[in-house]
Amino acid sequence: MSGVVPLPKQRSADELAAAILNVGHGNCSFVYDGTSGVVVDVPAVEPLLQEMATVGAQIVEHLILSHADNDHIKGAAALMAHGEVTVKTLWANPDSTKLSDAFLDLLTVAADRQRQGLIDVRTNLNVGADGLLDVRRIGVRVLHPGILWAGVGPTGATHPLGAITSNGMSAVIRIELDGNPAVLLPGDLDAKGFVEMQRANVDMSAPVLVFPHHGGRSGASDNKSFAIELARAVRPSLVIFSHGRSHFVNPRKEIVEGLREALGDGVQIACTQVSRACHQETLPIASIRSGPGPFSKFACAGSLTVTSTGEGIRWSPDAARHGQAVDGLESPMCRAHQTYASVAK
Template sequence: MGHGNCSFIYDGPSGIVVDVPAVGPLLDAMDRVGASSVDHLILSHADNDHIKGAAALMAHDEVTVRALWANPDSTKLSEAFIDLLTVAADRHQRGLIDVRTNLNVGANGALDCGRIGVRVLHPGILWAGVGPTKGKHPIGSITSNGMSAVLRIELDGNPAVLLPGDLDAKGFAEMQRVGVDMAAPVLVFPHHGGRSGAANNREFASELVQAVQPELVVFSHGRTSFLNPRKEIVDGIRDALGDKVQIACTQVSRGCHAAELPGSLGGQLGGYSQYPCAGSLSITATSRGISWRPGVKQHGITIDSLDSPMCRTGKVDVGNITLRAGKK
């Protein structure tokens, strides 16, 4: 996808999409598993790198999107957000799609799809009711990133992947204040590994992964957009979890390799990225636990060719993650 987030979660005929900055790679992923319908299209927040392909997906002739979930945000004036709402309104009026504007903890239970559970961990009712604010407000300012929906994907009730969108430090602090259980074996790191809004990004990263306790951290980012993931973010993850956690980026960061990239890189799934590191990751839950590909060894072929890969440690693991029932 380049700079942006997109997750396609499926179990047999059931499919859920969380964020879609570009529709082409998503359609290819759906086609590979024979999926032509989306039960829930969930948009974490209104930034273009999370929503830009949503209108095209809803309007696509060969895809059925049954429900759209998105929170209101009057601070967002982007053309992509207005287009999205316009397409959604038109399709809703014609009875083609269900539209929900209450993507908060009160929606829990409504987003489940077969064995797939989608738990909204943030925003809570208070924040969702207020929404993003500018200027003074009795509960303080809330940014669009702070309001970003934090979703935990579960299978048969067991945590699998945490998708926090662009959650910022203040939103994370609110989750800590109310005691949200964020545990998951896989974490897609918020805001693509960029600035968190905290006074100390390294401490933010350390505290976040301590709360989640992931065994795999994914940075979904574009090489040419920003210098992500930031080194202090990666350092914070290592401070908290050391070599116990595997780190994978979808594209090669300029922080890992500033020069022109080698002509051949391993680890790519799909042909959209010119700069794949791990590429598009496939995370699979089975009776034996959770596995992901490209695995550590395959990913290692790519990072061995880079000047200073931030994810490199002295430890090489097997790329298999155990999903424990009731893990906290």
């Protein structure tokens, strides 16, 4: 885990960074090179628009939707239709099992804009698209699903491949910054999808892991073992749980324990929002605020920014800044043996 150190948040006209946004229960990442970039999932559009405004970005070269759950796509239609944002290409896989209004609205808006020549739409978000989503200094590696699973799609138990869930089909994206692996975004990857990636000998290594399914149940018989195996495959120095305080009680304790067992006390663990498993009462004033908006009042680490320098991958807020929020919590799971300083690099 050497060469991965925290970095104070900075802004510049030519900044290259991946922002893991505090969107409550859901996932949203904005990877930008200067004033344009790539969006991976968008459950709520306002935090994304705020981040884009902060860096002066108005162009989304690729809008990538890992799968069709609302906590990954609910804000996508609004983003595509926004009058001050240009979305050039939408990448999303078909999923006939999803009947939500948000997914149908998304497809309707995409079809309408495609007819007007305002957007390109690609429904082949699989390993065959790897390399087609790169943007200048941003590399986008599509690690899953493979061609076989992508061709079949979500299935029932009677299929020859067995049941494949929408979560199992969730696109797994590795972001590279200036040629360096930076962030693994597995969406809601489940245990069976992870086994399929292992079978295909996929290189999943990345210094930053946004843990799948917000730290909830993995679909495995043993969530701790799933966390251990995933952590050993990715070998991250920072693990992020992107979840909402007002929804499920994530991350699960056994998953955090699995990360510690696999990675040791040197790994930094950060949640975008304060988990009710860590603090059930009213939040202390020390909680980090991640800017204006409906999600900032619950922030723990809040939104995190990952950058690449000659010294390696860095991020903010760092362990010390995150520790200011953690200090006031009742039982923070991210502390190793109650000594947060051990995770600073």
